[in-house]
Amino acid sequence: MKIGCPKEIKNREYRVGLTPAAVAAYVRAGHEVFVEKSAGIEAGFPDAEYELAGARISHEADEVWQAADMIVKVKEPLPAEYARMRESQIVYAYFHFAADRELTDACLKSRASCVAYELVAESWGLPLLQPMSEVAGRMSAIMGAYYLGKHNGGSGVLPMGVPGVAPANITVIGGGTVGINAARVAAGIGARVSILDVSQKRLAYLAEVMPANCAPLFSDPLTLAREMAASDVVIGAVLIPGGSKAPRLITREHLKTMRNGSVFVDVAIDQGGIAATSRATSHDNPVFIEEGVVHYCVANMPSAYGRTATLALSNATIKYGLEIANRGLKDACGNDEALLKGLSTHKGELLVKPVADTFGIKRKCPKEALGL
Numbered sequence: 001m002k003i004g005c006p007k008e009i010k011n012r013e014y015r016v017g018l019t020p021a022a023v024a025a026y027v028r029a030g031h032e033v034f035v036e037k038s039a040g041i042e043a044g045f046p047d048a049e050y051e052l053a054g055a056r057i058s059h060e061a062d063e064v065w066q067a068a069d070m071i072v073k074v075k076e077p078l079p080a081e082y083a084r085m086r087e088s089q090i091v092y093a094y095f096h097f098a099a100d101r102e103l104t105d106a107c108l109k110s111r112a113s114c115v116a117y118e119l120v121a122e123s124w125g126l127p128l129l130q131p132m133s134e135v136a137g138r139m140s141a142i143m144g145a146y147y148l149g150k151h152n153g154g155s156g157v158l159p160m161g162v163p164g165v166a167p168a169n170i171t172v173i174g175g176g177t178v179g180i181n182a183a184r185v186a187a188g189i190g191a192r193v194s195i196l197d198v199s200q201k202r203l204a205y206l207a208e209v210m211p212a213n214c215a216p217l218f219s220d221p222l223t224l225a226r227e228m229a230a231s232d233v234v235i236g237a238v239l240i241p242g243g244s245k246a247p248r249l250i251t252r253e254h255l256k257t258m259r260n261g262s263v264f265v266d267v268a269i270d271q272g273g274i275a276a277t278s279r280a281t282s283h284d285n286p287v288f289i290e291e292g293v294v295h296y297c298v299a300n301m302p303s304a305y306g307r308t309a310t311l312a313l314s315n316a317t318i319k320y321g322l323e324i325a326n327r328g329l330k331d332a333c334g335n336d337e338a339l340l341k342g343l344s345t346h347k348g349e350l351l352v353k354p355v356a357d358t359f360g361i362k363r364k365c366p367k368e369a370l371g372l
């Protein structure tokens with residue numbers, strides 16, 4: 001198969017779809033790899049390292065898109081890339097369709113086979129979302145702490161306090177991968193942390209593994225309201241599996257109960273966000289204020305730590321990428337249920353039920369679409 005890795009064009013996106021080690025793995029398996037010039041430069045991988053691994057460097061993005069049977073990238077295609085997708089081409093990337101109707105329509109129109117990283121699902125979890133959730137979760141606590149600074153528009157509360165002065169209260173809503181990583185860093189810097197979830201099983205696990213300054217709590221409306229009112233930082237880390245939009249758990253009334261200059265980091269913004277006030281921001285202009293609360297809603301947080309994020313992502317995507325390249329899409333999906341769940345569009349058909357429900361579009365069963 002011909003594998004293509006274009007340079008990311010999203011604002012401040014520093015990650016890249018393939019590392020030189022991933023290129024070497026595809027080449028070893030007998031595939032050809034085309035990498036756009038400077039695609040990995042922001043993640044610390046110069047073209048020479050890709051060439052050494054066996055890639056061909058292409059000077060134009062169009063060359064890569066035209067040559068490739070499978071595009072491996074990080075973020076969803078942007079409008080400038082829509083026309084580059086084509087029928088029979090596999091696009092292997094994050095998509096988050098439910099948050100973006102225009103993207104969904106463009107992928108359907110292109111008739112490309114889009115495999116969404118965030119929807120590849122093993123029985124134990126989401127293997128391609130997990131590494132970025134680890135990065136974003138850890139980073140969300142750092143961002144919360146940073147924007148508490150008065151000079152950054154915050155309330156001026158030092159997260160870890162000082163002798164004689166209490167630390168900040170940090171509430172994490174959603175105790176999955178983002179949540180546990182956020183809570184760990186928040187607890188590690190000395191804040192008083194609560195982590196809310198609706199899964200009893202997950203709460204029992206959190207109670208076992210989290211330190212004493214982190215309280216796992218069942219997320220009911222009263223507890224949520226009480227914790228928010230007492231919080232200096234709130235981190236949104238909820239996910240409804242399967243591609244649904246994030247639930248809007250936080251209202252303007254909740255935000256009004258918080259101290260002015262408190263911070264809300266909505267990591268779940270890539271699925272639409274968990275607050276009525278959430279709207280996606282970028283690394284260029286990451287925050288805005290609503291109801292006196294600083295909102296940080298960057299949809300591609302891990303890009304800020306692009307080298308770590310690229311290495312972690314590529315470590316995870318290579319397994320399924322090789323399955324597709326070695327067996328072809330139909331055979332690979334027929335052989336691996338986890339991968340089949342990630343196949344979201346194919347020959348103009350939408351295959352993911354929650355996305356179809358969100359937009360009122362007809363959905364086809366993935367097996368039927370592939371002729372399995």
Ligand SMILES: NC(=O)c1ccc[n+]([C@@H]2O[C@H](COP(=O)([O-])OP(=O)(O)OC[C@H]3O[C@@H](n4cnc5c(N)ncnc54)[C@H](O)[C@@H]3O)[C@@H](O)[C@H]2O)c1
Nearest residue numbers: 132133136174175176177178197219238239268299300301
């Ligand atoms: N902004 C970014 O750059 C970025 C990066 C990585 C991940 N994310 C997003 O972060 C979100 C969380 O991802 P994750 O990997 O932690 O998912 P996850 O599935 O590991 O965890 C989600 C948790 O939310 C809990 N939950 C569901 N409904 C809830 C409710 N009503 N109240 C409280 N908890 C509830 C679930 O029980 C689960 O434990 C996703 O939307 C993901 O796409 C964003």
